[in-house]
Amino acid sequence: MASDLVRFSIAIPEGLLNEFDEYASHRGLLVNRSEAIRDLIRDALVRDELKNPLTDVVGSITLVYDHHVHDLTRKIDEVQHSYPGIVISSMHVHLDHHNCLEVIAVHGPSLKVQELSNMLIGIKGIVYGKLTTVASQSALSKADAAQGHRHGSGDETAGAGAPEASDARHEGGPGHDIDQR
Ligand code: NI
Numbered sequence: 001m002a003s004d005l006v007r008f009s010i011a012i013p014e015g016l017l018n019e020f021d022e023y024a025s026h027r028g029l030l031v032n033r034s035e036a037i038r039d040l041i042r043d044a045l046v047r048d049e050l051k052n053p054l055t056d057v058v059g060s061i062t063l064v065y066d067h068h069v070h071d072l073t074r075k076i077d078e079v080q081h082s083y084p085g086i087v088i089s090s091m092h093v094h095l096d097h098h099n100c101l102e103v104i105a106v107h108g109p110s111l112k113v114q115e116l117s118n119m120l121i122g123i124k125g126i127v128y129g130k131l132t133t134v135a136s137q138s139a140l141s142k143a144d145a146a147q148g149h150r151h152g153s154g155d156e157t158a159g160a161g162a163p164e165a166s167d168a169r170h171e172g173g174p175g176h177d178i179d180q181r
Pocket of ligand 1: 067092093094095099100101
């Protein structure tokens with residue numbers, strides 16, 4: 001259920017507002033200004049929350065490497081096996097004769113996710129590595145609520161791909177039921 005909306009006015013220099021409108025339209029955000037500003041506020045709150053090492057986060061680690069490098073594939077595998085609760089899934093793509101792309105979906109306390117990422121990216125021979133922390137789980141739930149999604153009701157099974165409330169690892173879209181473990 002969407003929470004009640006509160007109206008308030010803000011004072012902002014015209015030039016800044018014009019720049020904001022332009023920025024929002026470039027990002028495809030300009031459904032209306034209110035929505036664009038809400039997105040920014042949520043983003044700021046999530047960023048702040050992500051600084052807490054205990055915050056539960058979801059994200060992905062992307063690696064590019066040459067599989068011909070001695071022992072590299074085995075090391076990447078071994079590190080992931082050391083974090084069974086954090087690694088949700090991974091995808092391996094053979095880019096060309098040499099290069100592999102590996103995308104690892106992760107989920108867990110920010111500290112652990114960061115640690116796993118550092119271990120992987122630190123392996124000698126990794127050409128490119130990046131951790132993308134998408135959001136905290138509580139933020140996903142809040143965004144979900146703001147969009148008016150309902151849980152624990154008959155609606156649950158109506159949507160395509162709607163996950164079961166008990167399935168925290170959700171096969172469906174993001175932001176559903178994640179806090180309901
Ligand atoms: Ni490969």
